[in-house]
Amino acid sequence: MFIHAVSQFVAPPAANPRTLKEVLKGYTDTPFRRVNKFILLALVGAHRCVRGRTLNGNASVYLTTENGNLGDTNNVLDQLYRQHSLPMPFSFINTMSNTAPFYVAQSLNVLGRNLSISGLGLSFERGLELARLDFDPGSVEEALIGAVDEAPPEGGAVHLAVEGSFWIHVKKARDGALGEVAEVRSFPDREALAAWCEEEPVLPPGRGLLACGAAVPHEERTDWQRRTGLAVFDYGADYGPFDTVTAYGITKFLETSPSTSLLHINRNGQGRYVALILHRYGS
Amino acid sequence: MRNRAMIKGRAIACALGEDLDAVVRGAREMRPGIARLPLTLAGMDEVRPYYLLSRRGPESLSAAPETFFYEVLFDTVERALADASLRTADLRDLAIFFGSTAIDIPVYEHAYGQTLRETSRPASMVSSGYGRIADEVAGRFGIRGPAYTFTTACTSSANALLYAAAMIAAGRIPRALVIGYDLFSHLGFYGFESLRLIATDGYRPFDRRRSGIIMGEGCGAVVLEADDGGDAGAVLCGGANRVDAYNVTTHALEGGAIAQVMWDALEDADVEAGAVTAIKAHGTGSENNDRMEGNGMVRVFGDALPPFTVLKPLIGHTVGASGVVELILFTACLQRGFCPPTLGFEEADEALSLRPVTEPRPLSRGIFLLNFFGFGGNCTALVVAVRG
C-alpha cells in the first residue's frame, strides 16, 4: 500500500462549525450544508489531502475515529431531554458517524467502499489494517484513510487543547509514491511483540526511527528503544493528548522526515499491541 | 463459488426469543411480539410500534440500562462461544468484529437524562469510545485478538461479517467472533420519528399499503472459522460494500448502486446471478427502500428474479445489528427446512409488481444473497451458501 499524499489539520477546538466551513472553502468550491463539525473536520482533512486531484471513481474511504460524532449527539440529547422536542432530523442523521465518509465520497466522487472504523485507542491502526486487507487481493486499488475526532463539547470534564483530521491517500501503484505502509501487525501482549522484534530485526538498527503511541508508558518506551536500537521519533509532546494523536504522529513523520523508516508501537488499555512499519522515500 | 468462512457457532436475542429453536418456530408460525411505546419524552400524546427483546417489557426502558446492556451482550456471546465448542486456548486468539448503529448510546443517554434531572446540568461526555464495547467483550472472555468496530448505520454488522470472513480467508486470523448489537435508544426511536419513517399501520414491506419502518432490538453473535469443506453448515462465500453518493438519507430510486453492490458481491463470491436460490431483501418498509431495492434486484436478475423475502416484520428493523441477526435467523430457518415468509405482505404494489415469499416455503440448501442498506448511502451485500 503506497502513500501518495498526506494531510494534517490540527487546531484548537472550533467553537463554531462556520470557521471550519471557511477553511474548507480554501480547498473546494463544492458547497456543503446540513453538515456538522465532525463532518466538516473530515472534509477539511480529506480535501486538503486530495488537493483538487481527481481520484479513481472506485476509490474507497476508510474513516477511523475514537468517539465519532459528539456535538450533534449532544444536541439531540438536549432536544430530547431538556427541550422535550423531537430532534432536528439532520442532527439525528449526523449522529451516525458514517455520514462523514459519505460526504467525503460524495464530494470527491469516489464510490468504492465507505467505512467508519474504530478500535479503542487503536482506531487508526485498525483502519490501516482493514485497508491493507482490501488492497492485498486487489479488491481496492486506491483509497483515502483518515483519522477524525472532534474535541468534547465545551464545559465538560475532558478538555483537549486541539482536535484534528489527518489523512493519507494510498494506491496499489508505486509510481510517484512518497512512502509506503509496509506492515500492520497485531499482538496479543507485550511478550509477543518483543519476540517479534527479536526474531527478525524489524528495522536494521540505526536505519530507522521508533515512535510509541500515547498509551505506551515512559519506562516501556526506553525498553523498546533498547530492544530495537532505533532513534526515537517523539511527537506526543507537540500538542498534548488528543484522540487522533497517532495519525498526527504518522502524518508528521511522512511530512517532515527525510528518507527513512518508522516503527510505530501502540497498545490499548488491555495491553494488546499493534506495530506499524512505514517507509518514507527520498524525493 | 468461494468458501471464505463457515459459521461454527451462533446465538441470537431478538423479539422472537433467544433459544434458536423457539426463534425459528416463531418465524414459521409468524408470531411477532410488537410493543407500543409512547412518545412522551418529546411531549407527544401518541404511541409507536417497536419490537422489544423477548426478555423484557416496556417498563424496563426507564430502568438503569448499563447492567441490562452488558447482560444481554455477554449472555449472547457466551451462548455463541459454547455453540462453537471453543476451548479456552481458542478464545485467546479470537478476533472481534463488532457492528452497531447506536453503539453505547442506550447507556449514556440514560446517564445524560439522569444527570440533567439531578443537577440540571447534562452529563458532559457522550460516548466512552466506539471501541469500548468490543473491548469489554474481550476482557470478559479473555480474548486477546484484535478488535474492530464498524459504525456504518444499518450495514454495520454486515460489514463486520464481510471483513471477518475476508480476514479468515486471507489466513490472517484463525477465527472470528462477529457481533451485531443494537438496543432500544430514545435517540434512535425519536430520531426515526423526526424523519417520519415509523409505520403507523402494520409492517408491510413491498406491499402497496406500506406505511414505514418498525424498529427492533437485537443481539446476534457468530463464530466464524475457515471452511472445513464438510457437507453441512452455512458458509460465507463473499460480499461487497460500496456507497451510493445520491443522498445521505436515501439511495437513488433507480437502484444503480444497489445493483452494483449485488454484482460486486456475486463476483467476489464467484457465483453467477442465475445460481442464486433466494434473496433476503433489506426491505425496511419505507417506500423509498421498496423502489430502490426492487429496481436494483430487477437490474441484476431481470425476469429471472429468484424468490425473495423480508425478515424485518418478524423481528423489527434491528438497524446496525441486522447484519448478524438476520444472517442467523435466515440460515437457521433454512437449516430447519424452510425460507421464512414476509409477514404482513398482502397486496403487490403495481408500480413494482414484485411479490415476496408470503408463506414458509420448503427450502433447505442453496446459495443466498443477503442485502443490507443504510444511511450515509451505505450498501452491503453478502453471499451465503447453506449446505443443509
Add this chain to the structure above:
Amino acid sequence: MKGSLDNNLKMDLKRLIIDACDLDVEASDIDDDGLLFGRGSQLGLDSIDALQISIAVQKYGVKITDSKQMRRVMASINTFADFIRPE
C-alpha cells in the same frame, strides 16, 4: 393581521428557514412569492428540509404532521406566513 402582510413575521420565517436548513443566503435575498422546494426553485429545498422546518416552527405553536400538507403550506414564504397566522 394576515401573516403574509406582516413583514416582521416573514423576516423571522426566512431566518428560521436559513438556520434550520443551513443555507448560505441572506434573509433579504429570499423572495416572498418564490417557490422554496424542488429543483429550480429559489432555495432548492427537499423533503428532509421540510421536516427540519416543521420541527423548528413548533415554537410558533403549530404542528404540521402530514407531509402533503407540509409541502402545500411551505410552498412560499407568503403561504407559510398565512398558515402560521391566517387572520
